[in-house]
Amino acid sequence: MTDAIRLPAVxxxxxxxxxxxxxxxxxxxxxPSVISALALLxxxxxxxxxxxxxxxxxxxxxxxxxxSGPHAVVQIDGLRxxxxxxxxxxxxxxxxxxxxxxxxxxxRLATALEAVPPDWLAALPGQLIKAIDITFVPAGDAAPAxxxxxxxxxxxxxxxxxxxxxxxxxxxxxxxxxxxxGRWLVLDARLTRGQRARVVQRLIEIDxxxxxxxxxxxxxxxxxxxxxxxxxxxxxxxxxxxxxGAGGIASTAGEHxxxxxxxDLTRLAADVEHGVASSAFRFAAARAYWQIVQTRMGELxxxxxxxVPTISEFLGRRLAxxxxxxxxxxxxxxxxxxxxxxxxxxxxxxxxxxxxxQNHRLLAAMERRGKxxxxxxxxxxxxxxxxxxxxxxxLVGYLAKALHAAWPTVNPDWVTAGSIxxxxxxxxxxxxxxxxxxxxx
Numbered sequence: 001m002t003d004a005i006r007l008p009a010v011x012x013x014x015x016x017x018x019x020x021x022x023x024x025x026x027x028x029x030x031x032p033s034v035i036s037a038l039a040l041l042x043x044x045x046x047x048x049x050x051x052x053x054x055x056x057x058x059x060x061x062x063x064x065x066x067x068s069g070p071h072a073v074v075q076i077d078g079l080r081x082x083x084x085x086x087x088x089x090x091x092x093x094x095x096x097x098x099x100x101x102x103x104x105x106x107x108r109l110a111t112a113l114e115a116v117p118p119d120w121l122a123a124l125p126g127q128l129i130k131a132i133d134i135t136f137v138p139a140g141d142a143a144p145a146x147x148x149x150x151x152x153x154x155x156x157x158x159x160x161x162x163x164x165x166x167x168x169x170x171x172x173x174x175x176x177x178x179x180x181x182g183r184w185l186v187l188d189a190r191l192t193r194g195q196r197a198r199v200v201q202r203l204i205e206i207d208x209x210x211x212x213x214x215x216x217x218x219x220x221x222x223x224x225x226x227x228x229x230x231x232x233x234x235x236x237x238x239x240x241x242x243x244x245g246a247g248g249i250a251s252t253a254g255e256h257x258x259x260x261x262x263x264d265l266t267r268l269a270a271d272v273e274h275g276v277a278s279s280a281f282r283f284a285a286a287r288a289y290w291q292i293v294q295t296r297m298g299e300l301x302x303x304x305x306x307x308v309p310t311i312s313e314f315l316g317r318r319l320a321x322x323x324x325x326x327x328x329x330x331x332x333x334x335x336x337x338x339x340x341x342x343x344x345x346x347x348x349x350x351x352x353x354x355x356x357x358q359n360h361r362l363l364a365a366m367e368r369r370g371k372x373x374x375x376x377x378x379x380x381x382x383x384x385x386x387x388x389x390x391x392x393x394x395l396v397g398y399l400a401k402a403l404h405a406a407w408p409t410v411n412p413d414w415v416t417a418g419s420i421x422x423x424x425x426x427x428x429x430x431x432x433x434x435x436x437x438x439x440x441x
Contacts, residue, residue, distance in 0.1 A: 024084060026197035026200065031138055032100055033097045034095075034111060034133065035204075036133050037091060037130075038091065039129050040089055040090050040092075040127060042125075049126075050066050050067070050072070050085075051125075054066070057074060067083075070084060071083065079094060082095075098137070111181065112133070132182045134186060135183070136186045136196070137188065153172070153173035157173060157309070159171065160305050161300075161308070161310040163199055165301055167189055167190045168188045168199060170184065170185070170186050170300075170311070172311075174207075174315075202299055205293075209292045212285070212286075212289045213285075213287075213289035213326075214286075214322060215282065216279075216283050220325050220329035220330075223279060230271060230272055230336055233264070234268060234340060237264055237343060241350070258350065262351075265340065268340055269337075269340045276333050283326055283329070284330075287330075389420060389424045392427065393419055393423055397416040399415075400413075403415070
């Protein structure tokens with residue numbers, strides 16, 4: 001018998017990262033059945049978003065322990081409930097079995113919310129952003145007739161296609177009914193159990209994420225006018241910078257204009273950055289949601305029905321322009337921020353050049369004063385040597401007179417006169433040495 005395998009120390013995130021691919025599994029779907037999904041935006045303070053599920057489970061005497069991950073699936077009598085926590089919203093999916101009908105298309109589109117306690121449903125926290133009903137029934141032998149199915153929907157345009165290589169047919173109108181819910185019809189021809197779950201999950205994600213992506217569209221429209229105004233302000237400021245440049249670099253009036261321009265640029269930069277900061281998350285989230293919608297539409301593997309637009313065709317025509325507006329607005333914000341930065345750099349360059357010219361003039365003046373000081377110092381140095389020599393020669397004269405008294409042959413005048421060159425040389429060398437030492441320090 002071999003020894004037990006002993007692995008190295010495991011990273012604390014290893015299991016969680018490995019299980020991430022199973023974080024949001026689709027809920028099992030039987031046919032015929034109806035699936036209803038709710039997406040509720042969380043409000044500040046809605047941290048315990050699993051509390052409603054605990055309340056529902058307690059009503060039916062089921063365990064109420066919180067899940068370890070972002071989802072939970074429970075069976076309550078004849079109702080299967082899936083709870084999911086997303087970054088911005090919480091979703092609930094309810095699956096309820098339907099009575100089998102001897103026909104491919106149902107007489108009406110049903111809802112699973114009728115099997116949910118009304119008081120519990122009305123008390124769910126958050127703001128409802130999307131509600132969906134998906135009626136999932138077997139298909140007939142032939143391809144469905146779009147004209148007969150259009151009566152089940154209230155919208156002006158019926159959208160439909162085959163999915164999973166025509167293994168099922170999906171129809172909707174992307175309209176909200178009087179009850180505020182969107183409706184889908186899925187006619188299952190030959191989907192496997194796993195395909196049924198994945199198709200339903202993709203339809204829910206397409207409908208929910210498209211609305212989440214559209215949350216950025218009103219924000220983009222609101223910013224359009226302010227961006228136009230900011231661009232006009234920047235154009236006026238750059239024109240003033242150009243006019244200022246034509247009037248010379250350094251002047252009192254130019255300095256006043258530079259300060260005024262700097263104040264205007266600072267206010268403009270603050271306004272632009274405030275807009276970027278307040279909308280960056282919304283625009284980035286919209287791009288991410290739209291990317292998910294496009295990915296899910298590609299995973300459906302649509303098959304066209306004659307005379308009926310497909311899901312990707314309809315959303316591409318209706319939703320893509322709105323997303324392009326969002327993306328263009330975000331791009332305008334970034335480009336405007338970069339242009340403001342370039343204008344600020346241009347103004348700073350002008351100010352730096354003016355300051356360098358002022359410093360150059362100041363250094364030139366200091367150099368002139370230094371030369372004058374050096375000349376004055378040299379002049380004073382010469383006078384100092386003469387004065388010190390004069391006083392030193394006087395002292396030598398007094399000494400020579402004393403020597404003349406002792407030795408009458410010594411002429412004081414000749415001694416004094418002879419000492420003057422020697423004293424001048426010694427004093428000049430001493431002063432020069434002192435100046436050299438000071439210069440070295």
